[in-house]
Amino acid sequence: MVIIKSHAEFESHLGQELGVSPWHKITQEQINHFADATLDPQWIHIDPERCKSESPFKTTIAHGYLTLSLLPYFWRQVVDVQNLKMEVNYGIEQLKFGQAVVVDSEVRCRVSLKSIVNLRGITKATLFIQVEIKDQPKPALAGDVVFLYHFM
Template identity: 65%
Template sequence: MLVVNSHAEFETYLGKEIGISQWHTIDQEQINKFADATLDHQWIHCDKERAATEGPFKATIAHGYLTLSLIPYLWKQIADIRNIKMEINYGIESFKFGQAVVVDSRVCLKAKLKSITNLRGITKVIIEAILEIEGEKKPAYTGDVMFLYHFN
């Protein structure tokens, strides 16, 4: 795991792959809880029998936004940003979903530091994020996620 204590330390990783998270299994319980939280109970996510017979994947799939919501959790397995007062999820850009994540798939996040900027004492980083699916050639998504770090 990468440990970062300051803006200057973070800058040394510009353009480099920072790391890869541990594998995380997306099971039906997590999909159902996400559906409840977002009020998105579309059958392709929640109805195992219908998905098995009518769905293109022959199983339920995770919501695209569920996979995106895993970024902070998986990012913290890659980088331990220390000596901060606050961390803010600032935005996402240019995300493309390349492949559905079928229930019980294992995913991991691959991260690269794409840019780093000092905004009057606040560190803005853009992380190129790729969510890989175990055993699949195409990733679930690729895109850029932005964080703001207020270092002490």
């Protein structure tokens, strides 16, 4: 795990891979909870029996936004940003969903520091992220995630 305590430490990683998170298994229970929380009970996510006969995947798949919502969890597995007053999710740019995540797949996140800017004492970090699916050639999603860090 990379530990970052200042803008200068963050900047020293520019253009480098920061790390890869451990694998996380996407279960049907997690998919069902996400469907309930987001009011998105589409059958392709929550109906295993119907998926066996009607889905091209022959099983349920995770919501794309469920996979995306794991980014803060994955990020904390890769980097520990310390000495902060505040961290703000600022944006997502150029995000593409590359492949469906079928139930019981394992996913992880690979993170690189694409750019970093000091905005009058606030660090704006743009991370290139890829959520990989175990034993699959294409990522579940890839894009740039932007955070603002207010270091002490």
